[in-house]
Amino acid sequence: MSEDEKNPARQVIADYAQAHFRYFRTADGTVYAQRNGHPVARPIRSQGTTGSHRQELMVGLFKDGIGVFNGSALKEALDLIEALALSEAVQPVHIRVAPGFDGATWLDLGRADGKSVRIHPTGWDILTPDPREVCWRRTQLTGELPLPAKDTDGKGIDLLFGLTNFVNAATECLAIAWLIGCLGPSVPVPAPFLTGPQGAGKSTAGRMLVRIVEGMSGDLRRAPKDEENLIAAVAAGWVTALDNLSHMTPDLSDAMCCIVTGAESVKRALFTDGDVHRAAYRRPLLLTGIDVGVIRPDLAERLLPLRLERPRVRRTEAELWADYEEALPVVLGSLLDLTVKVRAAEAETPTDLRMADFAHLCAQLDAATGLGALAAYRAGLDDLNDDVIEGDLLAQTVLRHAETIALGEAQRMTSTEWLHCLSRVHSGDEPRSLPKGWPTTGKVLSDRLKRLQPTLAARGVLIDTGRTMRGRYVEMTRPATVPPHEQLTF
Template identity: 25%
Template sequence: MLNLDELLKNAPEDKCDGKEKTQSTTAKTTKDKTQKGNHELLNRICAAYKYIKDENGKPYAEVIDPHGKSTIIEVQSEDFLNNLKNDFVLKHGKFPQITEIKNVADLFHYSVKTSESTETLCLRFGEKNTENYIDLNNSRNESVFIWNNGWAITTNPGVKFKRTGQQKELCRPADSDDGDFKLILKYLRFKNKTQEMLTLATICSLVRTDIIRPILCFVGPPGSAKTTNAKIIRSLLDPREPSMNSTMKNAKDLALVFSQNAIPFFDNQPKISREMSDMLCTAVTGAGFENRSLYTNGDLHHLSYRRGVLMTALELPSLMPDFLDRCVHIELDKIPQTDRRSDQDMWEEFEEDKPNIFAGMLNTIARAKLWEPYLNMYMKPRLADFARFGACVASVLGYSENDFVRELLRNVEDEKQRELIINDPISMAIVSMVDENGDFEGTTDSLANALNRYIVNPSQKISAVTLGKNLKRIASHMSVAGITIEKLKRSNEGSRCRITKCAQSSVVITESDKHYASLSQDSLTTHRDCELSKENLFV
């Protein structure tokens, strides 16, 4: 190992004479004075900037160019260093050294990061004093601000926005009088009016950072326009390049997606783990992600966010109760070939209509905000603020606020019933038996023997006694799958029952669900009844 004392001891002596030493000392003193002077000048330039922290505590500087244009730049970024150098050259007519610039930038980065900041940066959407803001991300630095019963375009919003390199410019809305939000229905495909109502209300909620916004998930087979629906919504609210985020692979990557996207969009999302499902739930309700910082032993790096989410999938990627409580899922059917249209033609028409659609959406949000404080519900789903605002949006658009809340509750509860069926081996055995053999009528003993053919796990095989005790419980949630179970009059052979399949059902159990259930069958789950009142849901 090298010894510093030995290196200094064995170093060659300085051969220069006294005059050379004096010149060297003078030059060094002059250089030190120059560096000190440059440092002070750079400090003055940096001190003139306004500093803000984002939701993760990362420092940014608001820089005003000679034309009065404001730009938000991350401190220590390449853009910040170049801006600092340019300002120095313009004011003092000389170039500072890069080390001088970096040293000053590091100092201000530390100073801002450890300071108490009262203002935070927003990503695309913001809120202050009940007013909502949308960053148009254009060269004029325009934003939309929305208040109760009105909206306008401004260059001086009440919040500051940060921008990422992938964000694209939002279209400028048309005049308020030309707005028509329902024009978007020309480009979105649904099975019924209920899906229209739920989707339009959710779209309006996605711009509001002051309420918890849901996951909007389009579910359907290939060719059902689920991806097109989501792309249109993202193009309207938060256009980016690329338009879709990669599927969820690990917690760290997912946290980065949430921190860099105002409305993350996951396309064709497969089944996700409990960990990923929990991260989605915390991203919706407002939490964050924490891990060890690189090249440190104990420092933690923290990302904070609260987002609405767009998602498409062949089937719901999670059946966890917390996920279902935060998800508005829209089940789509495959589009017949005769109803398909050219993508190019569709997108060209949509771009022409987008300003009017955007203005109509802003009109809808403003009017819904006006009514929102006066609407009280006595039946509230998990996302109560979203439900109340969504009911106001539904009413503004000509739907019934009662229908919105009722269908929102049913949207969640039907999937919970589906989860109960999939996780219950007896229920899944009944579904498989009816799909294969049709209706059943007979004794519970013969039914138990028939069902045991479809139960994979030997430890979960059932007897006639066990089946008889559970039929009433099972019947309560099998009805949503279109299967009716009724007990018949007892015969000499024993207890009897009838199982019939109806044409209509709220929940469809797919072959994939059957496969999933066969791999992960659990013990019998207890059923929580949920009855939707047909009375008025508002006080």
């Protein structure tokens, strides 16, 4: 009897697996399998349609002539392997973009051979990453990118914007800055909001921007109806693109804020009572729509408005996408060249903008190219502040009342007193009912004013809260010195 016949089937499978795969765990305790020399890792418990480790183990055993084993033997072997892997060192897995050694970052091309792009301080190369440096996780949303072209001399950027309908060069440079930000694994970037009249090609332009990073299979999606499905979609890909938004609920707005700047979702693990499943996420987000109604101030600070116009000459979908697919390797190569150049540029970080990392990236882009991205970003945020004010009666009322406050002076009252004051300002001399959504208590007013703080500050009105021996107060101030771009306009 041969030695293999003496060993139980589970032992044969376990020996084969440990000889051909590397097993490790992530910080949340999930065990992954990685074929020796290959950067793609699969969770050993995965039953997904993109291929599970169980399946690749069965195929390897069969092709190498070891045999076909039943489910019980495979389960027992994988149980043993999972237990052994829990004592291994922790290593993260990444989707599409990952940090590397020596200040480099990696871009997964989604190819079966594992070839990826290494972006380093002096350039970029197409390589197969060392499995101990980068572990890629693939899902159904991981599309394949073409091999980027070398020595493009920036032609790809012109080709891209020759296929889109952005209104001006300022909008185009913001789109470039966002694409460069998408190639950074640790830089939160604002969400481009593609707007314009009907027929301006917002969805087409959105697809083109997304497919530079996600491949030709990348597409726009309808916004999920609940936050749990939205988080599941976000966690399975890199860029999340939501199409044709016409209304934004408060819950969806808050979820988008979390996606842009990062958050963690915790829920009960399946089939357990005392364990939880953690999902941390921060992803690039892209939105399209004509009008989404009222934009909440906290989301406005995380948006990047990109306007489009109707084209003078229409092209068929087949012609447009054929030209795009042909140009994509050159577009990607030009974007990588520009990314290296921008990362090497030195620039000061603006300290007055919430998305400071993206503002710094815009400053670096300006230093490298002189495009004026930072000024365009400031102008876009100013437009969004106007949108917030136009959609918020309370903000309009506060600004109207602020005109009665002398420059350099402050008014301090309790939130209840402010509610009565602002209600009188809104109603005027003629008594009329307050509008739907108007604050009903001082606490509600105080909370609303806290949300509006950045928007009002951009118009020269500062809101502050505090506490004295008499209780809490809200203070409204018009500073004596206001930068020209923040002067009160209403």
